[in-house]
Amino acid sequence: MDFNSNNCTWNVIDSIGVLTINDLPENRILRPEFVSVDQLKEWTGDTTLRGIVITGAGRHFSSGADLDGLREMAKEPYRLASEMQRGNELLNFIGNIPLPVVAAISGICFGAGLEIALSCHIRICSENSVFAFPESGLGIIPGLGGSMRLLKASDIETCMQMLLAGELFDAAMAKKAGIVHQVISEKQVKAFSIEYLKRLVADRPSEVIRAVVTAINNACFLPVDEALKRETAMFCDLAVKRFNS
């Protein structure tokens, strides 16, 4: 199954949905809503899915926002704000998908590209990956929740180094800082990530996968007492269903 939409392709391999940012050679993000939210909702609404991988075509994940495009958009402040808002909605949507989402990263992962990777649950990268937020050097800041997501994934020092100083992190540094979870030597990060996900969810009923991931998403985005309440409710539903059969 292959679809095209806004420079992104989608296919499903062994129940793992794979979203590929496809704007070679560097997969520049042409607009904040790099794939239409409605389109992504449709693709990820496939109830047979058990996990999702987001990756970049070719050698790199993404070098970030297309600056020419940004310059054009910035001529109309209202349009820029609206585009950024849609980008935020997209990344928030990704962060709330009730399936495990893995960013499979190789090569360059900068700026908006890194923001996209950070909106995923898990990041797996190749040894040659490099990470950075170059925005401060351009007189701007990450505009798609990068600061918040970087802090959640790592720590204050890393945030200062990357966001203020614009420092480049290689794969080993990124692993140490908590930005990525696995660094692999294989070239095929995408294939590795698909296999990793398949193993992770192997033999689990779909409703269990979705409940667990939803609970963890809630822990991330909702106030604690609401997240706890919903976790308990989902447990009850599963328990009654499971022990009734």
Add this chain to the structure above:
Amino acid sequence: MVLTSSNSEDPVFFEISDQIGYIVLNDPPENRMTLRFFEMLQTIIDRVRLLDTLKGVVICSNSRHFSSGADLPELTSALRQERSADSDAHLSILVKNSHCFTAISELKMPVIAAIQGLCMGSAYELALCADVRVAEPHSTLGLPEVEYGVMPGCGGTVRLSKLTGTASALELILSGQLLAADEALREGLVDIVVLRKQAVGYARKIIIDAYGKCEKKSIISMVRKETGCYISGSSDLVNKT
């Protein structure tokens, strides 16, 4: 250190010694968390909440294991009964249990979990409510609920995510893996591994060292700094000093 109580029939009891409170799991060999356990635990917490003079609380076990977790068949049978009796009340038992754990996490004084043997499922969810987790070498920890077709229901997903970060929590909970003490330490599930039979003593030492010097929320950093096990990249909790 074996703690005794005149109510040695109770699955969990509470004792004070030298201004330190001990919540002792007392239903050998596995300290299974039955409905009665949760009721008694709630009574204990209601009492502990009012004790202003305690320096801290240690949660520990009187037997080989911390606890093998909740009695699932009993729990789901009770849930089913609740649901058939009154559809609006179908959450009441689980909600009460979850609130009981939350009450522990909200106690004003430091709470240290002293762990040996099995500590899985709800048992580990209980340990997650503590400020620090001290484990002995032959401990086994994890949240294997998915193996039974369910999921952690007493705060495990929420508290583990906040402790170790989303990715680790997702991996641990979805895989249902059980970790030995050294792996648990590496992953952040416990904060220090001590020698056999020394967990309770070390928990007491943490409370005494921290008393008057260290904020409750910072104790985990204090312990991790002492042991050199400073895990960066987990959560704000780890990095605040």
